[in-house]
Amino acid sequence: MNLAYANRPTSPIPVRPVLEGRELTKSFWVKQGRGLFAQRARVHAVEGVTVRLDPGTVTALVGESGAGKTTVARLLAKIIKPDAGEVLLDGRPAPEARSRAYAAQVQMVFQDPFASLNPVHRVRHHLVRPLQIHHMANGNLEAAVADLLRRVALKPPDHFARKFPHELSGGQRQRVAIARGLAVRPRVLIADEPVSMLDVSIRLGVLNLLADLRDREKLAILYVTHDIASARYLADTIMVMYAGQLVETAPSVTLTDRPAHPYTQLLLAAAPDPDRLKPPALAGRGAPPSLLAPPSGCRFHPRCPYVMEICKRQVPPSVAVSSDHSAACWLHVDPKTQRVNDKHSLATERDSVDQRNEER
Numbered sequence: 001m002n003l004a005y006a007n008r009p010t011s012p013i014p015v016r017p018v019l020e021g022r023e024l025t026k027s028f029w030v031k032q033g034r035g036l037f038a039q040r041a042r043v044h045a046v047e048g049v050t051v052r053l054d055p056g057t058v059t060a061l062v063g064e065s066g067a068g069k070t071t072v073a074r075l076l077a078k079i080i081k082p083d084a085g086e087v088l089l090d091g092r093p094a095p096e097a098r099s100r101a102y103a104a105q106v107q108m109v110f111q112d113p114f115a116s117l118n119p120v121h122r123v124r125h126h127l128v129r130p131l132q133i134h135h136m137a138n139g140n141l142e143a144a145v146a147d148l149l150r151r152v153a154l155k156p157p158d159h160f161a162r163k164f165p166h167e168l169s170g171g172q173r174q175r176v177a178i179a180r181g182l183a184v185r186p187r188v189l190i191a192d193e194p195v196s197m198l199d200v201s202i203r204l205g206v207l208n209l210l211a212d213l214r215d216r217e218k219l220a221i222l223y224v225t226h227d228i229a230s231a232r233y234l235a236d237t238i239m240v241m242y243a244g245q246l247v248e249t250a251p252s253v254t255l256t257d258r259p260a261h262p263y264t265q266l267l268l269a270a271a272p273d274p275d276r277l278k279p280p281a282l283a284g285r286g287a288p289p290s291l292l293a294p295p296s297g298c299r300f301h302p303r304c305p306y307v308m309e310i311c312k313r314q315v316p317p318s319v320a321v322s323s324d325h326s327a328a329c330w331l332h333v334d335p336k337t338q339r340v341n342d343k344h345s346l347a348t349e350r351d352s353v354d355q356r357n358e359e360r
C-alpha cells in the first residue's frame, strides 16, 4: 500500500500513558503427537514485551503471523492473564480479570467484523446492549444509538440502525463493531487486524476513521497488523515483534525511513511499493521459527543476512539507536560495552534455556 500519512508529529510535551504492559510474558501448553505418544509442550508466545499507550496516539504492533501480536493485545485487554509482567491502567495495577469497570475503559475490536456481530440481530440491537449494560444512554437510547452511528460515519443513522449485518459491506460492519466498542466511552481501543479482512478499496476508510477517533476523541489506540505500510500511514509509533519478542520501536516515520533491525528491513523490503523500480535489496529467506523451541541467541539469526557468531549464542540487548529509537540487535551494540552486555545476556539466555529444559 503506498499511502500518504494520517499520522502527526509527536508532541514535545510528555504525557502519561493510559495503559501500559510491562515485561509481559505468556506461554501456552499444547498437545503434540497422538494417543499414548501425545506429550504436552509449551509455546513461548510472548516474552518480556513492554508497551505503552498514550492518549491521542496510535501505536502499531507489527509482525508476521505467530509473532505474538494478538497475544499482547489480549493480555492488555485482560482477556488472558500473563505468566509474568503487569498491566497498568493510569499507572495503577489493572484488575486480575477483565471486570466491567475495566471493559468500560479498554475495548477491543476484532479482525472479523462478520463473526463479531450476531447475524440474527439488527445493528440497533448490537449498540443498545452495551449502552444498557453500562448505563450509558442517559434515558434516551435512540439518540445514543444515532450518536454512535454518526461518530463512525454511518449516515443516516436511522437507515443503518435497521440493517442486519449481512446487509452491510465489510467496511460498514467493521464500523458497527467500532461503534459498539465506543458505546461505553472507552479511553483505549485495541484493534486487532481491523482491516485485514476488508477489501483493499475500503481499508482506507476504516484507517481514516481510527485516525479521526484518535484526533477527535483522544483515544489511545493499539493497532495490531502484519502490514507495515498501513502502520506507517496510521500510527505515531511502531513496535516490531518477531517470534514473541519486541525487536524495534520508534516513531513510525523514523522506523520506516531508517529501520535499524534487519527484520524490520526485511518487512519493509517485502511490502509492496509501486514506486520501487529495482527488486528489494534485502531478500527474505526462511520462515519464522517454532515457538516450541525458539533459536538460541537472537531468534532472527537463522534468517538474518548479517548474522555473526555472537548472535547465535547470546540474546541481543535492546539498545538506543537514537533518543526515541531502540533496537535489539548486536549490530548496534558498542563493541566496548559488549563485554558488560555479554554477561547480562549470557545469564538471561542460560536462565531461559534452563527453564525450557526443565519444562520438557
Ligand code: SF4
Pocket: 261, 262, 263, 298, 299, 300, 301, 304, 305, 306, 307, 308, 311, 316, 328, 329, 330, 331
Ligand atoms: Fe541479525 Fe545478529 Fe542483529 Fe539478530 S542480533 S538481527 S542475527 S545481526
